[in-house]
Amino acid sequence: MVQGPHPAPPRTPASPATVGAARPAPAPVASGATPGGTSSGLSAATTVERVTGAQSIVRSLEEAGAKVVFGIPGGAILPTYDPLMDSTRLRHILVRHEQGGGHAATGYAAATGRVGVCMATSGPGATNLVTPIADANMDSVPLVAITGQVGAAMIGTDAFQEADIVGITLPVTKHNYLVTDPDDIPRVIAEAFHIAATGRPGPVLVDIAKSAMQSPTTFSWPQDVALPGYHPVTKPHAKQIREAARLLATARRPVLYVGGGVIRARAARQLRALVDASGAPAVTTLMARGALPDTHPQHLGMPGMHGTVAAVAALQKADLIVALGARFDDRVTGRLASFAPHATIVHADIDPAEIGKNRAVDVPIVGDLREVLGDLLPELEREHGQHGKPDLEAWWRQLDAWRETFPLGYDEPTDGHLAPQHVIQRIGEITGPDATYVAGVGQHQMWAAQFIRYERPNSWLNSGGLGTMGYAVPAAMGAKVGEPDRTVWAIDGDGCFQMTNQELATCAINEIPIKVAVVNNSSLGMVRQWQTLFYESRYSNTDLHTGHGTARIPDFVKLADAYGCVGLRCETKADVDATIKRALEIDDQPVVVDFTVSRDAMVWPMVAAGVSNDDIQYARGISPAWDRED
Numbered sequence: 001m002v003q004g005p006h007p008a009p010p011r012t013p014a015s016p017a018t019v020g021a022a023r024p025a026p027a028p029v030a031s032g033a034t035p036g037g038t039s040s041g042l043s044a045a046t047t048v049e050r051v052t053g054a055q056s057i058v059r060s061l062e063e064a065g066a067k068v069v070f071g072i073p074g075g076a077i078l079p080t081y082d083p084l085m086d087s088t089r090l091r092h093i094l095v096r097h098e099q100g101g102g103h104a105a106t107g108y109a110a111a112t113g114r115v116g117v118c119m120a121t122s123g124p125g126a127t128n129l130v131t132p133i134a135d136a137n138m139d140s141v142p143l144v145a146i147t148g149q150v151g152a153a154m155i156g157t158d159a160f161q162e163a164d165i166v167g168i169t170l171p172v173t174k175h176n177y178l179v180t181d182p183d184d185i186p187r188v189i190a191e192a193f194h195i196a197a198t199g200r201p202g203p204v205l206v207d208i209a210k211s212a213m214q215s216p217t218t219f220s221w222p223q224d225v226a227l228p229g230y231h232p233v234t235k236p237h238a239k240q241i242r243e244a245a246r247l248l249a250t251a252r253r254p255v256l257y258v259g260g261g262v263i264r265a266r267a268a269r270q271l272r273a274l275v276d277a278s279g280a281p282a283v284t285t286l287m288a289r290g291a292l293p294d295t296h297p298q299h300l301g302m303p304g305m306h307g308t309v310a311a312v313a314a315l316q317k318a319d320l321i322v323a324l325g326a327r328f329d330d331r332v333t334g335r336l337a338s339f340a341p342h343a344t345i346v347h348a349d350i351d352p353a354e355i356g357k358n359r360a361v362d363v364p365i366v367g368d369l370r371e372v373l374g375d376l377l378p379e380l381e382r383e384h385g386q387h388g389k390p391d392l393e394a395w396w397r398q399l400d401a402w403r404e405t406f407p408l409g410y411d412e413p414t415d416g417h418l419a420p421q422h423v424i425q426r427i428g429e430i431t432g433p434d435a436t437y438v439a440g441v442g443q444h445q446m447w448a449a450q451f452i453r454y455e456r457p458n459s460w461l462n463s464g465g466l467g468t469m470g471y472a473v474p475a476a477m478g479a480k481v482g483e484p485d486r487t488v489w490a491i492d493g494d495g496c497f498q499m500t501n502q503e504l505a506t507c508a509i510n511e512i513p514i515k516v517a518v519v520n521n522s523s524l525g526m527v528r529q530w531q532t533l534f535y536e537s538r539y540s541n542t543d544l545h546t547g548h549g550t551a552r553i554p555d556f557v558k559l560a561d562a563y564g565c566v567g568l569r570c571e572t573k574a575d576v577d578a579t580i581k582r583a584l585e586i587d588d589q590p591v592v593v594d595f596t597v598s599r600d601a602m603v604w605p606m607v608a609a610g611v612s613n614d615d616i617q618y619a620r621g622i623s624p625a626w627d628r629e630d
Helices: 053-063 078-084 098-112 130-138 165-172 182-197 210-214 238-250 268-278 309-317 369-387 393-405 420-431 443-451 472-482 494-500 503-509 525-534 556-562 573-585
Strands: 002-005 016-019 049-052 068-071 091-094 116-120 143-149 175-179 203-209 216-219 254-258 282-284 320-324 344-349 363-366 436-439 488-493 515-520 566-570 591-596
Touching: 049 053, 053 078, 053 182, 053 210, 053 216, 068 098, 068 472, 078 143, 078 210, 098 116, 098 130, 098 143, 098 472, 098 494, 098 503, 130 143, 130 165, 130 203, 143 182, 143 210, 165 175, 165 203, 175 182, 182 203, 182 210, 182 216, 203 210, 238 320, 238 344, 238 363, 238 369, 254 268, 254 309, 268 369, 282 309, 309 393, 320 369, 344 369, 420 443, 420 488, 420 515, 420 573, 436 443, 436 472, 443 488, 443 515, 443 525, 472 488, 472 494, 472 503, 472 515, 488 494, 494 515, 556 566, 556 591, 566 573, 573 591
Parallel strands: 068 091, 068 116, 116 143, 143 203, 175 203, 254 282, 254 320, 320 344, 344 363, 436 488, 488 515, 515 591, 566 591
Antiparallel strands: 002 016, 002 175, 049 216
């Protein structure tokens, strides 16, 4: 049987139920029928054949279109690893930690747009996947996690390495399954890929009992996927589109607030057309960097806690905000009650649960953003033809004044160490926009979002919603596997790097030549910044002792060498460019570069947590002079 909640609209939990009781083997079906017709990669149906449940898992992954599985074996999943060895269509990459496998699968998915796949055993193997699953859930990444479970007869007995991973992950998955009947395996895996890839993308967990893997069954790939109750709305309502077009055509201070949903919907081309036609300024959130080229003249940059002054101010002073695949999360809105007080809100999203969740909405639009933008553009042009284009000259004068007065910048350190902003900016300038940049979480993440120019979607990967330290190295590994011809940089901090750097061994052995820039300030940098600003410089437990005149524990260059990688170190500004170029010249091994940067460097601008965006600081103690809202 399969136990778990029936599929429901995205992010809407349903009650557990039992479906799929044991049934006779299905009759043969003709090959060539295409199941589902979805973007999940489901392939043509195959004829019925006798297999074990474990063989059925491998065949199902092949038919679902999976190419790569990141995983690590253990007792409960071991039956599946035996036929996996015989597959000529699946590449399995043995990771060093299940968390690394999960983040690698999400990096693969975020870079390519395809469903990522990871695999782990029961108990601690499965629970080690909880963080990457939660990460994928927050950032809407299509992921299928396959976990082994103890035999069906032992479930609920506290057997060795038993954990209720279905119950544990229920709040952080789009859907999950417990499979105890081997006959259900093809259908469940087909459904899992369909659910992960359609509507609002997200993670699906498939927990399979070891007894189901070992039992004989028949394999027949389903011709279609039928999920009562799961029907994501993709076509927007025409009336709402017309009203949004009217508002955008008549607003005097409009802003397009672009979220990561634009990238997940692969709607960058449609976004560019709307930006050009509307003449309105656009801001791209942390998850949407690259959705609109940074060089576009109407792009104001990133909004939010560490966004540009122009982007933050534009949202605050707007009379119309058109939110596209964005969540109105606290890091963008600041104190919600004071966010954009005079703006009419148009909110378009594939997930109806997001609309009105944080901010009241005047025009809700539920639909796939490619279709929303595709329908909105001709309606906007019709409005322009009937009423003419709005006069945005005064608005742009104000926006350009903010951009000119408060550009992104930084001060050179006075302690003799490198400016981290300079290091990251030069990595982006020397490597170029065709590369993929993957960040950990903290100061280096914000600087990478600020100082690298992103010109294409999927060129910037990070853990935005969950803020997972340790994301960068395994996610970069997954991105490089998915797009081996691209240069992939992991921009990591010395704290984040120490959480998952064991995946360098995976990269070295599997010839995955990522490049890692360790922005080494010998501290938990963002925590230290908050301690400086809000805790009277009381640096409680933030010194990592990775440099700055102390013993290098660890020495990242020696660590890289121990893992079969090339280790480099850069400590002076004069050597930055040459070191980056040397790293780019090495294409047959992973490279780790230890950049020794100032621990006193801070991320600016900044809106402190819980404070109004009106109180943004351009630098410490320096705030723009404008009329504050009550």
